[in-house]
Amino acid sequence: MQDERRLAVLRAIVEDYVATQEPVGSKALVERHGLGVSPATVRNDMAALEEEGLITQPHTSAGRIPTDKGYRLFVDRLTTIKPMTTAERRAIATILDGAVDLDDVVQRSVRLLAQLTHQVAIVQYPTLSRSTVRHVELVVLTPTRLMAILILSSGRVEQRLVELTSPIDDDDVADLRARLGAAVAGRTIAEATVALAAVLPPAGHESTLREVVDVLLEAMSDHRSSERVAVGGAANLARFGDSFEVSVRPLLEALEEHVVLLKLLGEAQTGGLVTVRIGHEGPYQEFASTSVVSTGYGPDDEAVGNLGVVGPTRMDYPGTMAAVRAVARYVSRILDEA
Amino acid sequence: MQDERRLAVLRAIVEDYVATQEPVGSKALVERHGLGVSPATVRNDMAALEEEGLITQPHTSAGRIPTDKGYRLFVDRLTTIKPMTTAERRAIATILDGAVDLDDVVQRSVRLLAQLTHQVAIVQYPTLSRSTVRHVELVVLTPTRLMAILILSSGRVEQRLVELTSPIDDDDVADLRARLGAAVAGRTIAEATVALAAVLPPAGHESTLREVVDVLLEAMSDHRSSERVAVGGAANLARFGDSFEVSVRPLLEALEEHVVLLKLLGEAQTGGLVTVRIGHEGPYQEFASTSVVSTGYGPDDEAVGNLGVVGPTRMDYPGTMAAVRAVARYVSRILDEA
């Protein structure tokens, strides 16, 4: 009974603090939420919560604010993801359904997520690893220059320039195209990589085939594309009421370091599970006052990429989690269809 | 004689203010630059410069800072673009030569430019209009779904999904491919657009051909790609010593609005000419305290895109102009080779 009220107090503190961004005192708390007890009682509860390390006071004569641990408890036990309104659902569907290709899906998702959450959104491009190869195309640009094009089931198209040491004619190209197509078409990237290696002539034996295959292998090796991320809503950094230098600047720098962002997004969760990393729980101590809400997306609940938002620890967790989950679902559905 | 000294004073004020970001007084000016006259004399000159609207004082008992008009005079008459050091040139060459495709060239350029200038860099993707069509490819994904791929001389690859109303077989596709190839290969985008229109059957007569051609025309219409820009160095916004809300925030918002950025970059200049727009000279009054240094790039001095940097009016113009020009040259050279 008493315990329950304490948790109610914690929830009220989190909600108020998120809304007002100011330390919340006992009196205001009783007034705004119908707690049915007096401020003095709430003060006792607050003292207990502080004892447990769930809230803290920025200075002696101020109200309380939640600690990271407090937010953690709030997220784990005091909140249910609030469902999107139908209007929001419809907006998501409309915006994402208008996408013309994979790049466009990613671009739109990131914008959408930023708008929904009023925070900085990050969407990782899908990894190639689960895709299958739909088609390999070789296009002759000059006799010593080919364009190799790889079309994947995910809708992604990888293109690479191949510089040849010896000129090639159209018949050779047709032959090459047929052999490559036979080797990889319909296979997953992993299988295709093996198959391509098998097609190669003995090592040391230089050939046009080797040159082309090397480029294709490189294109399939996934490094470049899976490390790409799209970022949106940087203007929402202004919502960090905090000082520019300490909070915003490092984040602004990180937004151009895709490796950092990927690490921030963390491991992909699937099946509608949303990961929340609060403050110091993240991998970078520069971001001690930022939280990350992320999840995986991909057809059939197999994660092929992550997406999420970054914001101040003081954020609307239920709303943000709902938005992240909803966008991930729609993106997954679209990838499923494509 | 006197006039000349006044200009020297203006130059000194601009240089000092850019370096220190603080209003510069007569005494400091005489000390730091060997002007050979007394502070009192400089004060007289300053009064004259202020009369002409070239400098101003933020408040009565402070030093002077240049006005937009002062910067304009400085840029037009008091400065020569300072050449890059050989080390810088080499760095540019090394970084850009490593690019694997067109997208990569743009990405690297924007990073490089941001690093060189310590400002926000913007690079427009090349327009298609001057490109010629190298190849058209159609790939069957499902019987009612094609992937249409357009390879252009600039190295750009446009891909579009085509949904067909009636199924198609491989022979039809081969036929279609041949007809389209004959119509557009080797032509410029403009010519190809006309040629494609000619291939079409009479209007109202629905056909697979029409569906494919429509998509190709849309892809060539250039809107999407020429409106794309890459942005880098947003973290350098921190260098705006100015208030966050008034200067940084609108810019941060603009950085996600590609249309706004394109307008900021303005008309392309070619032949090594660099455009400088200072403060209010630009199209948006929100950016009254920002300047844009930009130029065009493209093979053979034909502009196919713009690039530039955005920064506070208080910026190192000679250095920035040099960096912008140098990067544009290298990008042009690379596009020439490709």
Add this chain to the structure above:
DNA sequence: GCTTGGCACTCAGGGCTGGCGAGTGCCAGC
């Protein structure tokens, strides 16, 4: 006629102070 030193004046910024008020912790009573 330009340059210079001198001088009075202005004003932003920093440091200090005192009052205000929000908020707390504790205690005695219900």
Add this chain to the structure above:
DNA sequence: GCTGGCACTCGCCAGCCCTGAGTGCCAAGC
């Protein structure tokens, strides 16, 4: 175990003064 009361703490704000940088003007000098 809850509540009202009370003394206490301390951040914030407004007002104040002082300092110092920088100016404009003037009269004298080259």
